[in-house]
Amino acid sequence: MKQELLDKYSIAVPRYTSYPPANFFTDSFAVNDYRTAIEESNTQQPQHISFYIHIPFCYKMCHYCGCNAMLLENKTVVASYMDALKREIEMVLPLLDHSRKISQIHYGGGSPTSQPVAMLKEINKMLLEGFETIDRPEIAIECHPGYLDEAYWNDLIDAGFNRISLGIQDFNEDVLKASNRKPSRMPVSEIVSLLKSKGVAVNMDFIYGLPLQTAESFADTIRQAIEIHPDRLVTFSYAHVPWVNPAMMNLEKIGLPTPQDKNKIYETAKHLLNESGYKTVGLDHFVQPDDELYIAQKTKALHRNFQGYCTRRTTGQVYAFGVTGISQLTAAYSQNTKDLKTYIEQVNKGELPVLKGYRLNNDEQITREVITSLMCNYEIVWTDLASLLNVSVEEIKNALNYNENNLKAFAEDGIIEFNANYIKILPDATPFVRNIAASLDKLMMNTDKRFSKVG
Structure with missing residues (x-):
């Protein structure tokens, strides 16, 4: 690179x-x-x-x-x-x-x-x-x-x-x-x-x-x-x-x-x-x-x-x-309280020590599978994912921020190759997988959340 x-x-x-x-x-x-x-x-x-x-x-x-x-x-x-x-x-x-x-x-x-x-x-x-x-x-x-x-x-x-x-x-x-x-x-x-x-x-x-x-x-x-x-x-x-x-x-x-x-x-x-x-x-x-x-x-x-x-x-x-533990279920995440004293008090009262969480809608569950495939295997084959999720390729792309102009820019930089059937990260460009995933993520379109930098 x-x-x-x-x-x-x-x-x-x-x-x-x-x-x-x-x-x-x-x-x-x-x-x-x-x-x-x-x-x-x-x-x-x-x-x-x-x-x-x-x-x-x-x-x-x-x-x-x-x-x-x-x-x-x-x-x-x-x-x-x-x-x-x-x-x-x-x-x-x-x-x-x-x-x-x-x-x-x-x-x-x-x-x-x-x-x-x-x-x-x-x-x-x-x-x-x-x-x-x-x-x-x-x-x-x-x-x-x-x-x-x-x-x-x-x-x-x-x-x-x-x-x-x-x-x-x-x-x-x-x-x-x-x-x-x-x-x-x-x-x-x-x-x-x-x-x-x-x-x-x-x-x-x-x-x-x-x-x-x-x-x-x-x-x-x-x-x-x-x-x-x-x-x-x-x-x-x-x-x-x-x-x-x-x-x-x-x-x-x-x-x-x-x-x-x-x-x-x-x-x-x-x-x-x-x-x-x-x-x-x-x-x-x-x-x-x-x-x-x-x-x-x-x-x-x-x-x-x-x-x-x-x-x-x-x-x-x-x-x-345990304190701050995050449960990762199919349709929801739940995070325990981060405060030790609060955790002990809640549990001792017979209460689950939930601090916050997130319930995923259908589009987000689809997006999770897309990003998981990309992060793990450096590739998305749309028909394979459609078969796994029992939905159409069109439904998958509609759940994403799928933008061919963005993908073309990555391709011109030598990071991916793609067509209507797949996206593949090129071997020397795997350190940029997070950038590709973020480009497909609707939640990243307008966010004020803070993240660490790539690299």
Whole structure:
């Protein structure tokens, strides 16, 4: 990509981890709306169940974090929160059809591993004892390796986790120090070896675009990762949104890479990973050639939900528990309160802690499928989508901001090729997939919402 195109398309658009994006949610969506949406979801597609557990506590606050997290300070508050979390689960599970199957359980945060493994094991048992699972469900947890010893890793395996994501971010300790991030307590190679020996799949997560990172320094980090050989390696683009987390201003004071340097960091990492045999999946995942995600992408069947990239086999409607958790149902989103005290009080009164949400109309459900196809598979084949949705191609295009003049401009810039049958993003232009998605999104035609920039 020429530099002028990188500059031209480095604009603020949604990340499209959901559609509509979470900043379109409204507080007019209330508890009764969520209850109704849960009950309706039992007869909607996908039929599988995906549970998300949010544990917000951290030993230390990383400056780059955009998650809802807080310091692990008051043990009494933490215990109250974990009790409330279990009560919320007990309120929602009776609303679900227990003939449905669990395909995913995912723990995020914060740092879920700030809690004793016995607590995590108890929650897993609560979720699993009332439902069957699909073949090879994904029971996953995000881990901060800075505080965990060998006994803790073994206990996670015993608790039933079969995929573990290691939040490495960077092997360069100067970068970690600038980001207020503690490096791994154990050598990462030893952790990965231990987990793999017990049959656990391992992700290693990195962030690019942080202070002090260069293409050369990040290449060293990626080479170390390749040597360790995780099953999946993820390179997340740092999103600078200081209006979400003011601590991000600390990174700005040190100095963030320019968009051009950030792109070079990513492209260098991508080249090294591809050269070593990893296959690129979506915007930021690199996997082994026999990985289910890569096989799905080759057949244009890659999918994603709030748990990340998945396949049609493993995807499910997402039921989220904990402060700020977002449930992602077929026709609605519901987000829990962001305030810890309010969350505990509401749940202890027997109330679902709904803060806001969104009910999708028919056009928005169609748009979500279009954008998901584009973001996952870099392609839209109109007849295939029409068959999946059981509507006409004309109905799909009418649901969108479908404008051939806009598409021609992208095509002239070498970003897409298109005709009446399809839109395909060209191989070197995949970093601009968010720009294409936004151009098709009616909600982006007149909006004052704030988003991070592409790149």
